[in-house]
Amino acid sequence: MAPVPISTINVGHIDDVQELRKFKPNTIPQRFIRDIQERPTQATALISSSDIPTIDLSKLLKGNRDEILHLISACEEWGFFQVINHGIALNLLENIEEKAMEFFRLPLEEKQKYQMAPGTVQGYGQAFVFSEHQKLDWCNMFALGVIPDSIRNNLLWPKKPTNFSNTVEIYSKEVRKLCQNLLKYIALGLGLKKDLFEEAFGVAVQAIRMNYYPPCSRPDLVLGLSPHSDGSALTVLQQGKGSSVGLQILKDDKWVPVQPIPDAFVINIGDTMEVVTNGRFKSVEHRAVTHKHSDRLSIVTFYAPSYDIELGPMPEFVDKKNPCKYRRYNHGEYSKHYVTNKLQGKRTLEFAKIPTKNSC
Ligand SMILES: COC(=O)C(/C=C/C1=C(C)CCCC1(C)C)=C/O[C@H]1C=C(C)C(=O)O1
Ligand SMILES: O=C(O)CCC(=O)C(=O)O
Numbered sequence: 001m002a003p004v005p006i007s008t009i010n011v012g013h014i015d016d017v018q019e020l021r022k023f024k025p026n027t028i029p030q031r032f033i034r035d036i037q038e039r040p041t042q043a044t045a046l047i048s049s050s051d052i053p054t055i056d057l058s059k060l061l062k063g064n065r066d067e068i069l070h071l072i073s074a075c076e077e078w079g080f081f082q083v084i085n086h087g088i089a090l091n092l093l094e095n096i097e098e099k100a101m102e103f104f105r106l107p108l109e110e111k112q113k114y115q116m117a118p119g120t121v122q123g124y125g126q127a128f129v130f131s132e133h134q135k136l137d138w139c140n141m142f143a144l145g146v147i148p149d150s151i152r153n154n155l156l157w158p159k160k161p162t163n164f165s166n167t168v169e170i171y172s173k174e175v176r177k178l179c180q181n182l183l184k185y186i187a188l189g190l191g192l193k194k195d196l197f198e199e200a201f202g203v204a205v206q207a208i209r210m211n212y213y214p215p216c217s218r219p220d221l222v223l224g225l226s227p228h229s230d231g232s233a234l235t236v237l238q239q240g241k242g243s244s245v246g247l248q249i250l251k252d253d254k255w256v257p258v259q260p261i262p263d264a265f266v267i268n269i270g271d272t273m274e275v276v277t278n279g280r281f282k283s284v285e286h287r288a289v290t291h292k293h294s295d296r297l298s299i300v301t302f303y304a305p306s307y308d309i310e311l312g313p314m315p316e317f318v319d320k321k322n323p324c325k326y327r328r329y330n331h332g333e334y335s336k337h338y339v340t341n342k343l344q345g346k347r348t349l350e351f352a353k354i355p356t357k358n359s360c
């Protein structure tokens, strides 16, 4: 079942952060100011961001055993890693960034032709806002469902800038192959048959989200993106060239910044992989912070099971020592649950959890 829009919610007035920045550069409306405990203190990480694993895809493709094991430990220990030598043409990475920035630079009236309806996640605006009292993120987003056709809203694919849609299509095909390859090597690394996850997920759903974070005069008071885990199986994130550091991941209760590696993708394990591996892999909470003087762009692809698919911990990950931590559910239902709740840490995964005393 596909996510359904909610039509009767009152999200209140949502300021467009680029317009705020342009016309009132030193004003932060109250709705953006976080409660003290949510504010982004300096990431005083004991762990430095350089410890986040880097995986060399070209080594995986050659069947390098050490690299495959490195991939598995990255999924188990971090839930996040960066991929280098991924084989996707660098000019395609540049093109998608350029198109995204051309879009964000359009006049507001043009972008508003593709306005995200309240309670939905596709189009231009702020997703995951469900009440007029909810805090807002210091971010403008533009999101589109890409695959399959049934999740596409053709009215939201912009006519301007030229070649935007074409670039998204080409980019999405390449990123899809990357996800398929990663899932294959994850399966092999776990000693399982290579197509296990792909077969289990059916025709995977794929969506793209472009996040633009303008500079903010008080980065200590706001968040670029609220803490959350992704509901996907895998998420592929491209950090804009020259963008400030902004992504932080929660590791041992500390926010660790992810230092961009030029031309690399950041990959994270989503809730679906946590469920199917019965918690062996963790979908890690992450957030984005803003910067006083520089802006930031991220281009994010969510790769998730088909909405028709029933999921739960795979038998390969369940035994007496590791009883089922999650129930079986339909991914369309999970998706609907995910997109109709605000981003709040790992709260959405509660949907699938079963009490510790019980098992499946
Ligand atoms: C922070 O997470 C998201 O924004 C997100 C949204 C994805 C989607 C779109 C932008 C449009 C089409 C539908 C879809 C829900 C995939 C995360 O994606 C995850 C969450 C679920 C659930 C999922 O399947 O992917
Ligand atoms: O911009 C970022 O680095 C984080 C984006 C993100 O987590 C998301 O879009 O789900």
Ligand SMILES: [Fe+2]
Pocket (backbone or CB within 6 Å): 228, 229, 230, 235, 286
């Ligand atoms: Fe995310």
